[in-house]
Amino acid sequence: xxxxxxxxRLLFKQTCSLCQLQTAQINGLCEDCHADLPWLLxxxxxxxxxxxxxxxxxxxCQQAIPRFDRCEAxxxxxxxINSLLPGIKYHGRIQALGWLAELLSHHLQDxxxxxxxxxxxxxxxxxxxxxRGFNQAELLANLLSQKLxxxxxxxxLRKAHRxxxxxxxxxxxxRNNLKGAFSIRGELPQSVALIDDIMTTGATADEIAGLxxxxxxxxxxxxVLARTPEPDLD
Ligand SMILES: [Zn+2]
Ligand SMILES: [Zn+2]
Numbered sequence: 001x002x003x004x005x006x007x008x009r010l011l012f013k014q015t016c017s018l019c020q021l022q023t024a025q026i027n028g029l030c031e032d033c034h035a036d037l038p039w040l041l042x043x044x045x046x047x048x049x050x051x052x053x054x055x056x057x058x059x060x061c062q063q064a065i066p067r068f069d070r071c072e073a074x075x076x077x078x079x080x081i082n083s084l085l086p087g088i089k090y091h092g093r094i095q096a097l098g099w100l101a102e103l104l105s106h107h108l109q110d111x112x113x114x115x116x117x118x119x120x121x122x123x124x125x126x127x128x129x130x131x132r133g134f135n136q137a138e139l140l141a142n143l144l145s146q147k148l149x150x151x152x153x154x155x156x157l158r159k160a161h162r163x164x165x166x167x168x169x170x171x172x173x174x175r176n177n178l179k180g181a182f183s184i185r186g187e188l189p190q191s192v193a194l195i196d197d198i199m200t201t202g203a204t205a206d207e208i209a210g211l212x213x214x215x216x217x218x219x220x221x222x223x224v225l226a227r228t229p230e231p232d233l234d
Contacts, residue, residue: 040074073227118191121154122204184211191217
């Protein structure tokens with residue numbers, strides 16, 4: 001009989017989440033799509049900004065050291081990531097977070113030197129979250145929490161004030177716009193990782209890290225999927 005000869009594993013093999021053609025081999029992608037991702041190979045040791053040489057601190061961090069200690073980002077915010085991440089946020093294509101979280105957790109297992117005691121997703125204002133229906137940073141943080149077995153709390157860090165959208169502002173205006181926008185509830189451990197989908201200028205991470213350090217947190221990492229290349233916002 002025909003069905004006796006069918007290899008059922010072939011029928012149910014997972015296809016690549018990007019090309020939808022080849023079999024998924026690594027992090028939900030085929031080998032070709034995985035290799036073609038815009039990997040961030042050399043980044044500033046503090047903020048992760050893509051650099052040309054290893055361990056080259058960027059000019060932004062030399063001028064004003066950020067209040068967070070380190071940013072980990074496996075990818076640069078270039079194609080196809082610069083169409084995937086807006087697709088998650090603005091078109092609800094949240095299934096892509098599955099393989100992206102897998103990719104980020106593998107990156108962290110290779111690169112992370114100090115494991116945090118708590119994951120805090122960068123919050124949205126409740127009105128913005130209600131309008132979108134979800135906070136992609138919280139979904140990502142929950143997936144990482146399961147994979148890495150680190151506690152995640154999406155209620156401790158809150159966005160108390162709704163501000164002008166950051167994307168329309170210059171870097172210095174972003175920093176001013178964020179002052180006092182976030183608040184913290186409850187006790188925090190010594191070491192925390194902030195989770196977001198993308199880091200652009202780092203103004204949000206810097207503002208929250210300052211708040212966390214004022215509350216006694218000694219080590220703040222930022223874990224994101226993608227880091228934008230040199231900001232042209234100054
Ligand atoms: Zn593929
Ligand atoms: Zn830097």
